[in-house]
Amino acid sequence: MPSWDDLKYALALSRHGRMNSAAQSLGINVATMSRRIERLGEELGQPPFVKKADGWEASPMIAGLLEIAEDIEQRLGAEMNSIHAGTAGHSSSLSIGCPPIISLFMLFPNMSNRDPSLRNVNYTFTQRVMEEGMGENDLVIQYKRPESGRVITQKIVSLTSSIYRRKGGKPDSGWVSLSENYDASPFNQSAYAFFDEKPSVRVQSMYELYELVAAADMAGPLLDAIASNNPELEPVEGGEEICSTDLWLIYHASRKGDPVVEGTIAWIKDSFARLPSNRGDVVRLKTA
Structure with missing residues (x-):
């Protein structure tokens, strides 16, 4: 089963469409980004992204996973803001x-x-x-x-x-x-x-x-x-x-x-x- 750690790489690539931009957004290098996407593909049994002329496009097969990843990321942000609300130093x-x-x-x-x-x-x-x-x-x-x-x-x-x-x-x-x-x-x-x-x-x-x-x-x-x-x-x-x-x-x-x-x-x-x-x-x- 794909972990959240795997999904955040897929979410970054789906947003940016290019390996270098996605890697930069996560503070990693392109080689690491490519390796994690390959690992996700091995986990799923098929490539999660398709190479197009203008970049990488998410396969329809992972649309549901990307939606879950987006929801997790947003909910984490909301929960952290609720915890820190009114707390000095945060x-x-x-x-x-x-x-x-x-x-x-x-x-x-x-x-x-x-x-x-x-x-x-x-x-x-x-x-x-x-x-x-x-x-x-x-x-x-x-x-x-x-x-x-x-x-x-x-x-x-x-x-x-x-x-x-x-x-x-x-x-x-x-x-x-x-x-x-x-x-x-x-x-x-x-x-x-x-x-x-x-x-x-x-x-x-x-x-x-x-x-x-x-x-x-x-x-x-x-x-x-x-x-x-x-x-x-x-x-x-x-x-x-x-x-x-x-x-x-x-x-x-x-x-x-x-x-x-x-x-x-x-x-x-x-x-x-x-x-x-x-x-x-x-x-x-x-x-x-």
Whole structure:
């Protein structure tokens, strides 16, 4: 019967898809990682992973084992947090995965307002934009609602977007959009509907989009909660609130009741509750 020690290697490889990344996450070398996966295969009587062009993919045969391993890991984390809650000298760790623009503009500015009970929590923030699943994160904030999995899902905020440009910028200087990877999203589709020409520049993230609109003369769609707080930007007439984007908070079902997870969720919700709602005056795109 596979032990928990065997399963944690399989769980790491299923999350990362590559031997070197999985080994690094566990603090071991690739040779040890490969040997432990081979040992699991011998235990099961067949290979637990299949080599693909883009990495290693878990065999459907071990799907149930991986689910058990995930549940064990999450329950251990929750139980340790419950034991250490309120105990001086003990620290907990929590990983939050979210788009960089969310952490930079919405979470980091509110770090000092966390509940005192979270003072010994060591946070790790990972950048996630289009990825699926939890990965190695304890909490994930993402634009898309997950379709399956043993996770608890909460919609925490709906963020409106408008077309902005830099104050004093030259008119008719083109516009910037997110990359083609976002073309199916309401964010890109709404921007395409507003402009009657193709974007001059495409970028990979909303943070890059924000930086480019703020630095150049090109207009572009931005989140109101962020852009409205920048006095150097102004919304374009007719481009107000072109779309609304829902943000979803997800975490593993076995972490329900975890004091660190619940306290962190309360802080995240408070961070979004403090967002500004005003957009300021509008400007005409072609005449300003």
